[in-house]
Amino acid sequence: MTETENNLKPRIGVFSLTGCAGDQLMILNLEDTLIELLSKFDIKSFQEASSYSENTNLDIAFVEGSVSTEHDLKTLKNIREKSSLLIAIGDCAVNGCVQAMRNKQTSIAERMIDVYGVEDNIYKTFEPKGVGEYVKVDFEIPGCPIEKEEALNALISLLNGDAPLIPDYPVCVECKLNGYPCVIIEEGKPCLGPIITAGCDARCPGLGLDCVGCRGPIKGETNAKAELEALRKRGYADKYIINRLRFFAGNFDDIQILGVKENSKGDK
Amino acid sequence: MYKKLFKEDLEQFTSTLKQFGSIYGPVKKTSRGCEFTELTDFKDLQLNYTRTMIPPKKFFLKPKEPLYSLNKDAGFKEIIDDSKTVLLGVHSCDINALNLLDRVYLNQFPDLHYKTRRENTIIIGVSCEPDDYCFCTSTGSSHALKGFDLFLHEISDSYIVRVGSMKGFQIITQNKHIIKNPSLTDIKEFKEYEAERLSKITLNLNVNGIQDILDLSFDHAVWQENADICFGCGSCNLVCPTCRCYDVIDYLKLDLKNGLKVRRWDSCMLKQHALVAGGLNFRPTRVERLYNRFNCKMSCSEDSLNCVGCGRCTVYCPADINFVEVLKQVRED
Numbered sequence: 001m002t003e004t005e006n007n008l009k010p011r012i013g014v015f016s017l018t019g020c021a022g023d024q025l026m027i028l029n030l031e032d033t034l035i036e037l038l039s040k041f042d043i044k045s046f047q048e049a050s051s052y053s054e055n056t057n058l059d060i061a062f063v064e065g066s067v068s069t070e071h072d073l074k075t076l077k078n079i080r081e082k083s084s085l086l087i088a089i090g091d092c093a094v095n096g097c098v099q100a101m102r103n104k105q106t107s108i109a110e111r112m113i114d115v116y117g118v119e120d121n122i123y124k125t126f127e128p129k130g131v132g133e134y135v136k137v138d139f140e141i142p143g144c145p146i147e148k149e150e151a152l153n154a155l156i157s158l159l160n161g162d163a164p165l166i167p168d169y170p171v172c173v174e175c176k177l178n179g180y181p182c183v184i185i186e187e188g189k190p191c192l193g194p195i196i197t198a199g200c201d202a203r204c205p206g207l208g209l210d211c212v213g214c215r216g217p218i219k220g221e222t223n224a225k226a227e228l229e230a231l232r233k234r235g236y237a238d239k240y241i242i243n244r245l246r247f248f249a250g251n252f253d254d255i256q257i258l259g260v261k262e263n264s265k266g267d268k
Numbered sequence: 269m270y271k272k273l274f275k276e277d278l279e280q281f282t283s284t285l286k287q288f289g290s291i292y293g294p295v296k297k298t299s300r301g302c303e304f305t306e307l308t309d310f311k312d313l314q315l316n317y318t319r320t321m322i323p324p325k326k327f328f329l330k331p332k333e334p335l336y337s338l339n340k341d342a343g344f345k346e347i348i349d350d351s352k353t354v355l356l357g358v359h360s361c362d363i364n365a366l367n368l369l370d371r372v373y374l375n376q377f378p379d380l381h382y383k384t385r386r387e388n389t390i391i392i393g394v395s396c397e398p399d400d401y402c403f404c405t406s407t408g409s410s411h412a413l414k415g416f417d418l419f420l421h422e423i424s425d426s427y428i429v430r431v432g433s434m435k436g437f438q439i440i441t442q443n444k445h446i447i448k449n450p451s452l453t454d455i456k457e458f459k460e461y462e463a464e465r466l467s468k469i470t471l472n473l474n475v476n477g478i479q480d481i482l483d484l485s486f487d488h489a490v491w492q493e494n495a496d497i498c499f500g501c502g503s504c505n506l507v508c509p510t511c512r513c514y515d516v517i518d519y520l521k522l523d524l525k526n527g528l529k530v531r532r533w534d535s536c537m538l539k540q541h542a543l544v545a546g547g548l549n550f551r552p553t554r555v556e557r558l559y560n561r562f563n564c565k566m567s568c569s570e571d572s573l574n575c576v577g578c579g580r581c582t583v584y585c586p587a588d589i590n591f592v593e594v595l596k597q598v599r600e601d
C-alpha cells in the first residue's frame with residue numbers, strides 16, 4: 001500500500017477507560033470481515049489489538065469504558081481534543097453501566113471500606129459516569145458488550161459518510177418482529193425490555209428469558225415508573241425491581257428517583 | 269356455494285393442499301395459544317384456537333423483508349418471494365384485516381412484494397373461539413364476506429365449507445370423493461353453531477360517530493393518564509392485523525458498492541415514526557402518539573374502521589392498557 005492510499009483512509013483510535021475491554025473484543029470478533037474492515041482505516045491506536053500507539057489527531061475516536069478516575073478524565077479530554085468524531089462504544093461509555101449501580105446510593109468511602117477495607121480514596125475514584133457527562137459525544141453504540149453486527153454496520157455507515165443507525169426503540173419491537181412470545185405476558189417474568197434500547201434482536205426473550213437491560217434504557221424515552229408499576233402488578237417487590245433497574249442504569253435520573261435513599265446492600 | 273367436509277377427512281383434505289404450496293396453520297406455541305407455523309405434522313394443527321399473537325399479515329407484509337439488492341453500478345434489483353403458500357385456519361377478523369390492507373397495498377399504487385405474496389397464497393378460513401377480549405361484532409368483522417378461498421364453519425362432526433374463489437372451487441373439485449353436500453340437519457346445526465359463537469362475543473364498543481368524538485377529545489384527560497403508564501413500546505401496533513406502517517433501511521456492504529434495502533414493520537408509538545428530514549418530529553410526545561394510534565384505528569376508510577376488534581393490542585400490552593376501555597372513557601357513555 002502506498003503512502004497516499006493510506007493518507008485517504010480515516011485515522012481512527014480505539015481507547016479504553018474503566019471497563020472490561022469487551023467492546024474492543026467484539027470488534028476483533030468480527031473475524032469474517034476483520035482484515036477487510038481494518039484495511040479501510042488508518043489505525044493509530046487500538047489497545048486490545050496492538051501495542052502500537054501514536055498520540056496524534058484522529059478522524060474518529062472510539063471510546064469504551066466509563067469515566068471513574070481522574071486519569072480516565074484526563075485521557076478522555078485528550079482524546080476529545082484530538083478527534084473530529086468521538087463515538088462512545090458500550091454501556092460503560094454510554095451511561096456508566098454496572099459500575100454506576102450504586103451511584104447516589106452509597107458513598108465512595110463506603111465502597112472503599114467494603115472492597116478494600118480502608119476509607120481513603122487511594123485510587124482517586126469518583127462515581128462512574130458515561131463519557132457524555134464530560135465531553136461532547138457524537139454517536140453512541142450501546143451494549144454490554146456491543147453487538148458486533150451493529151458495530152460493523154456503524155463502521156460501514158461512517159466510511160460511507162452516513163450517521164450510524166442506532167435503534168431508539170425498545171426490545172419489545174424486536175420480540176414482535178421475531179414473533180417471540182412475551183415473557184411478561186405469558187409467564188409474568190420481570191422483563192425490562194419495554195424500556196431498554198433494542199439492537200440485540202431480542203436475544204434473551206428469544207431464549208425465553210427476561211431482558212435484564214444490558215443495553216441500557218432508551219435516552220429520553222424511558223418510562224421507568226411504568227416499568228415499576230407493571231412489575232409490581234405481577235407481584236415483584238419494589239426493592240427487587242429497583243435493584244434490577246439500577247443494575248445497568250444507576251445513572252438515569254428517572255430510575256434514581258424511584259428509590260434514592262434506599263441502601264439495598266445485602267438485600268436479595 | 270356451500271359444501272361439507274367430515275372432520276375425520278380433514279387430514280386427507282389437508283394433505284391434498286400440499287400441491288398448492290407449503291401449508292401454514294395455527295400450532296400451539298405458548299400457554300396462551302397458537303402461532304401460524306409451517307405444518308410438518310398434521311397432528312400439530314390446532315384449528316380450535318382463540319388468537320395468534322402475530323396476525324397472518326406476516327405472510328404478506330413481512331415483519332422484516334429485503335426489498336431490493338443494490339449495486340452502485342447496476343442499480344436496484346427486486347427481491348421477490350413468489351413461493352406458494354396455503355394458510356389454513358384464518359379467522360374472520362384476520363381475513364377482514366387483510367381486506368383492509370389490500371386497499372392500501374393493492375389499490376392505486378400496488379406494492380409488488382405484497383401483491384406477489386397475496387397472489388401466491390391460498391387462504392382457508394375457520395370459525396373462531398372468541399374470548400372476553402374480542403369485540404369484532406362492534407367493528408363489523410365477525411364474518412368474512414370475501415378475501416378467502418375456502419371457509420370452514422365448524423359444526424359437530426364436520427365443517428360446512430364456504431367456497432370463496434375459483435381456486436377454492438378447484439380444491440373442492442379435486443377432493444370430490446370426500447366433499448359432500450350439507451343436509452337440512454347440517455344447516456340447522458350451522459345456525460346453532462354460528463349463534464353460539466356470536467353469543468361468546470360479549471365485549472361491545474359503540475363505534476357510532478366515534479370519529480367525531482375523537483376529533484373533539486384531543487384534550488381529554490384519559491390520553492395523558494394512559495400515556496403516563498404507556499412504555500411507547502409499539503407492541504400494540506406490531507400485533508395489530510391492520511397496522512400497515514413500515515420503515516425502510518439501507519444496509520451497505522463493506523465494499524460500499526453492494527447493499528440491501530430492507531423494510532420492517534414500524535409503529536406510530538415509537539419516537540422516530542414521526543421524525544422527518546431536518547430533525548422535525550411532528551408527534552414529539554407519547555400522549556400525541558397514543559392519541560394518534562387510537563384515532564388511526566377508529567378512522568374510517570370506505571365505510572369501515574381500521575380496527576377489526578381482534579383484541580390483540582389489549583392482550584399483548586405490557587402496561588395493560590385496554591383499547592376498548594380507553595375508548596369507552598373517551599365516549600363517556
Ligand code: SF4
Pocket residue numbers: 171172173175176181182183184185191192193194202205210211503586
Ligand atoms: S418479552 Fe420483554 S422485551 Fe419482549 S415483548 Fe415482552 S416485555 Fe417486551
Ligand code: SF4
Pocket residue numbers: 497498499500501502503504505537584585586587588589
Ligand atoms: S403496547 Fe401498551 S405500553 Fe406498548 S406502546 Fe402500546 S399502549 Fe403503550
Ligand code: SF4
Pocket residue numbers: 504507508509510511565574575576577578579580581582591
Ligand atoms: S386495534 Fe387492536 S383490536 Fe383493533 S384490530 Fe388492531 S389489534 Fe385488533
Ligand code: SF4
Pocket residue numbers: 505508510511512513534535536537560561562564565
Ligand atoms: S395505528 Fe399507527 S402504526 Fe398502525 S397504521 Fe395507524 S399510524 Fe400506522
